[in-house]
Amino acid sequence: MKRSNILMGLAIVLILISLGAWGYQLHKGLIVTNMRNSFSWGLYIATFAFFVGVAAGGLIVSSSVYLFNIEKLKPFTRIASLSAFASILGAGAMIFPDMGRVERVWKIFVHPNFTSPLVWDVIVITAYLIITFLSVYVQLLPDWRKEGRGFFNNWTKKRSQEEIEVLSKKWSKRVALIGLPVAILIHTVTALIFATQGSRGWWNTAVMPPDFVSVAVASGTALVMVISLLTVGKEKFYQYEEAFQTMALIVAGALVVHFFFVTVDLLVHGWWGKPEANEILSLVFGRYGLLYATELLLPAFTMIFFFTKRGKGSFKTLMIGSILLFIGVFVHRMMLMFPAFNAIPLTLAIPGAGIESWAYPIALGQFSEGMPVFVNTWDYAPTLVEYAVALLPFGLVLFVVTAALRMYDFLPQKRVGKHLASKIEQAKAPKGIDFT
Amino acid sequence: MRLGMVIDLDRCIGCRSCAVACKSHNAQPPGTWWNRVFTPGSTFHQAAVGKAGALQMNFLPVSCQMCDNPPCQKVCPTGATYTDERGVVLIDYERCIGCRYCFAACPYGVRQFNWEDPKKAKERVGYKEGYEYGYPVDFRDKEGRLVFTPDRPAGVAEKCTFCVQYTANGEEPACTRGCPGKVRIFGDLDDPNSEVSKLIGKRPSYRLKEELGTSPKVFYLAPTKPIR
Ligand code: SF4
Ligand code: SF4
Numbered sequence: 001m002k003r004s005n006i007l008m009g010l011a012i013v014l015i016l017i018s019l020g021a022w023g024y025q026l027h028k029g030l031i032v033t034n035m036r037n038s039f040s041w042g043l044y045i046a047t048f049a050f051f052v053g054v055a056a057g058g059l060i061v062s063s064s065v066y067l068f069n070i071e072k073l074k075p076f077t078r079i080a081s082l083s084a085f086a087s088i089l090g091a092g093a094m095i096f097p098d099m100g101r102v103e104r105v106w107k108i109f110v111h112p113n114f115t116s117p118l119v120w121d122v123i124v125i126t127a128y129l130i131i132t133f134l135s136v137y138v139q140l141l142p143d144w145r146k147e148g149r150g151f152f153n154n155w156t157k158k159r160s161q162e163e164i165e166v167l168s169k170k171w172s173k174r175v176a177l178i179g180l181p182v183a184i185l186i187h188t189v190t191a192l193i194f195a196t197q198g199s200r201g202w203w204n205t206a207v208m209p210p211d212f213v214s215v216a217v218a219s220g221t222a223l224v225m226v227i228s229l230l231t232v233g234k235e236k237f238y239q240y241e242e243a244f245q246t247m248a249l250i251v252a253g254a255l256v257v258h259f260f261f262v263t264v265d266l267l268v269h270g271w272w273g274k275p276e277a278n279e280i281l282s283l284v285f286g287r288y289g290l291l292y293a294t295e296l297l298l299p300a301f302t303m304i305f306f307f308t309k310r311g312k313g314s315f316k317t318l319m320i321g322s323i324l325l326f327i328g329v330f331v332h333r334m335m336l337m338f339p340a341f342n343a344i345p346l347t348l349a350i351p352g353a354g355i356e357s358w359a360y361p362i363a364l365g366q367f368s369e370g371m372p373v374f375v376n377t378w379d380y381a382p383t384l385v386e387y388a389v390a391l392l393p394f395g396l397v398l399f400v401v402t403a404a405l406r407m408y409d410f411l412p413q414k415r416v417g418k419h420l421a422s423k424i425e426q427a428k429a430p431k432g433i434d435f436t
Numbered sequence: 437m438r439l440g441m442v443i444d445l446d447r448c449i450g451c452r453s454c455a456v457a458c459k460s461h462n463a464q465p466p467g468t469w470w471n472r473v474f475t476p477g478s479t480f481h482q483a484a485v486g487k488a489g490a491l492q493m494n495f496l497p498v499s500c501q502m503c504d505n506p507p508c509q510k511v512c513p514t515g516a517t518y519t520d521e522r523g524v525v526l527i528d529y530e531r532c533i534g535c536r537y538c539f540a541a542c543p544y545g546v547r548q549f550n551w552e553d554p555k556k557a558k559e560r561v562g563y564k565e566g567y568e569y570g571y572p573v574d575f576r577d578k579e580g581r582l583v584f585t586p587d588r589p590a591g592v593a594e595k596c597t598f599c600v601q602y603t604a605n606g607e608e609p610a611c612t613r614g615c616p617g618k619v620r621i622f623g624d625l626d627d628p629n630s631e632v633s634k635l636i637g638k639r640p641s642y643r644l645k646e647e648l649g650t651s652p653k654v655f656y657l658a659p660t661k662p663i664r
Binding site: 031 | 465466467468469472474476477485486487490492496498507510511512513514515516531532533534535536537539540541542543544545547548549550551552553557561589590591592593644645648649
C-alpha cells in the first residue's frame with residue numbers, strides 16, 4: 001500500500017475516534033472530562049495553544065524568504081504555507097469541543113464583546129486561516145493552470161500561463177508580507193487570553209506574548225521542517241541540506257530567545273518572594289517538577305543539538321530534535337494550566353495564626369460519594385474521553401497535509417537551482433515518501 | 437443605583453444558614469454552591485487556628501463579590517455576563533456558550549459550571565420522588581434575558597445573582613433573610629442614607645483581594661472582637 005494511503009487512513013481513524021468521543025461528551029456533558037470548577041481549562045485549551053504555536057512556521061518561513069532574502073528556503077514556501085493552514089485549522093477546530101454549548105458559538109459574532117481577548121483571538125485566527133489558505137492557493141495557481149486542475153480558478157483560463165506565473169509570484173509575496181504580522185498576532189493574542197488575567201499569577205506577565213512568539217517560531221519552523229523532510233525523503237536530503245540547516249538554526253535561535261524569557265519570567269516571579277508567587281513556584285518545581293523538567297530539558301536539548309554540526313546535519317537528527325521539541329512544547333502548553341489553576345486566587349493571610357497564604361476552597365460542581373465537594377487543589381489529569389477528543393486537530397492536520405501533498409506538487413523542482421539540476425535527474429527515480 | 441452588601445464578620449457564627457438558603461432558593465444542583473462559609477486558616481470548618489495557645493476562629497462567607505470592575509464580564513466573549521442597571525453582575529443563561537473564560541478570570545472562585553444537566557445530577561443523589569426545591573419559575577430581566585431558571589441548561593456558567601428574582605421586586609436576597617445573626621445588610625451603595633453606606637462610613641471595612649482592583653460591592657466589617 002502506498003505510504004500516503006496509510007497516512008490518510010490513520011488521519012480518518014483519528015478524526016472518527018475524536019468525533020465519536022465528542023458525540024459522547026455532547027450527550028453526557030463536560031462531566032466526562034476531568035475539568036471541574038476549580039480547574040476549568042485543561043487538555044483542550046492546551047492542545048489548542050499548541051496548534052496555534054505550530055501554525056506560525058508557515059508564514060515565518062515564507063516571509064523570511066521575502067524579507068530577509070533567504071533564498072535557500074524558497075523551495076519550501078509551499079509546504080510552509082500548507083503546514084500553517086493545516087495547523088490553524090486544527091487549532092480552530094479544537095476550540096469547539098471545549099465549549100459547554102457549542103451550538104451557540106455563533107453568538108460571538110452577533111454579540112461580540114470587544115474587551116474579551118477571546119473575541120480578538122477568533123478574529124485573528126480567522127484572518128490567519130484565510131491568509132494561509134490564500135497563500136497556498138496563489139502558489140499552486142500556476143501548476144493548476146498548466147495541468148488544468150484545482151478549484152476557484154476558472155478565471156485563470158482567460159489568461160496566459162506567463163501572466164499567471166507573474167501574478168502568483170507577486171501575490172505570494174504580498175500574502176506572505178500581510179501574513180507575517182497576523183502570524184505574530186495570533187500568538188500575541190492567544191497569549192493575551194492568559195496574560196491579561198490578574199487573578200492568575202502564573203499567567204499575568206508581559207513576557208508571555210513575546211515568549212509565545214518565540215516558542216511558535218521554534219515549533220512552527222520545526223513542523224515545516226518535519227513535513228519537508230518527509231516530502232523530500234532521506235535520499236534527496238543532501239539537495240536541500242542548506243535549507244534544512246537554515247531552518248534548524250531558526251529553531252535553535254528562537255529557543256535561545258525562549259529560554260531567555262523563561263529565565264527572566266522565573267526571576268520576576270520568584271525574587272520578591274510573595275507567598276502567592278512562592279506557591280506557584282512550589283507547584284512548578286515541586287508537584288509538577290517532572291513535567292516542568294520535560295518542558296525545559298527537551299527543547300534545551302534540541303536547541304543545543306541544532307547548533308551542532310551533527311544535530312542539523314542529517315535527516316534522522318533533525319527529525320529526532322524536532323519531535324523532542326514538539327513533546328517539550330506540548331508539555332509547556334499543559335504547564336500553562338497546572339500551576340495556574342492549582343494556585344487558588346482567593347488566598348488570605350491570617351497573621352495571628354502565623355499563616356501567610358490560606359486558599360479559600362472552591363465547590364467542584366460535582367457531588368459524588370466519598371469525594372469532597374470543596375477543594376483547594378485538584379489533581380487534574382485528562383480522562384480517556386478527553387484524550388480521544390483531543391485527537392481532532394492531529395487527525396485534521398495529518399489529513400489536510402497528506403491529502404494536499406498527494407494531490408498537488410508542493411516541492412517544485414525548478415526552484416532548486418541550476419547546479420543541482422543534474423543531481424535532481426539522478427534522484428528522480430528513488431523517491432522518499434511516495435505522496436503521489 | 438448600585439446594589440451592594442455589607443457582611444458583619446463580628447456577628448457571623450459560621451452556621452452556614454446563608455449557604456443553605458442560597459442553595460435551596462436558587463435550586464443549585466448537588467456539588468454546586470454559589471455561597472460558601474469557611475473558617476480562614478483551617479482545613480475544617482469551625483476548627484480554631486492559632487499558635488502558642490492563642491487560638492482564634494473567624495468565619496468568612498464568600499459569594500459573588502459583584503465587582504464594579506468585573507473581570508468575568510470583561511472576558512466574556514458573548515456579553516452573556518453583564519452588569520444590570522442596579523449594578524448587579526448577571527449571566528444570561530441563553531447566551532452563555534460555556535467557554536469558562538470567566539472561571540479563569542474571577543479571583544473569588546464563585547463561578548459554577550453546569551458540567552452536566554442539573555436535572556440528572558439531582559436525580560442521581562436520590563431525593564424523594566417529586567421533590568423539587570427553589571424558586572419555581574423563570575425570571576427574565578427588563579430586556580428579556582433569562583437570568584434565573586430553576587434548572588440551568590447543561591454547559592453554562594452560573595453564580596450568585598443577589599437573588600435577582602427577589603431583589604428586582606424590592607425584596608431581600610435569600611442569604612440576608614436566612615441569616616440568624618443579621619450579619620448581612622443589603623442595600624444601595626449610591627444612597628448615602630442607606631444602611632450599607634452608613635455602616636461602611638462608620639466602621640472599618642475591607643474588600644477581598646482589594647489589591648486586584650476588582651472593586652467589589654461586597655464589604656466586610658472586620659471581626660474586631662475587642663479583648664484588650
Ligand atoms: S466575584 Fe467573580 S463572578 Fe462575581 S463579579 Fe467579581 S469576577 Fe465576576
Ligand atoms: S462561560 Fe459563559 S458567562 Fe463565562 S465567559 Fe464564557 S460565555 Fe461568558
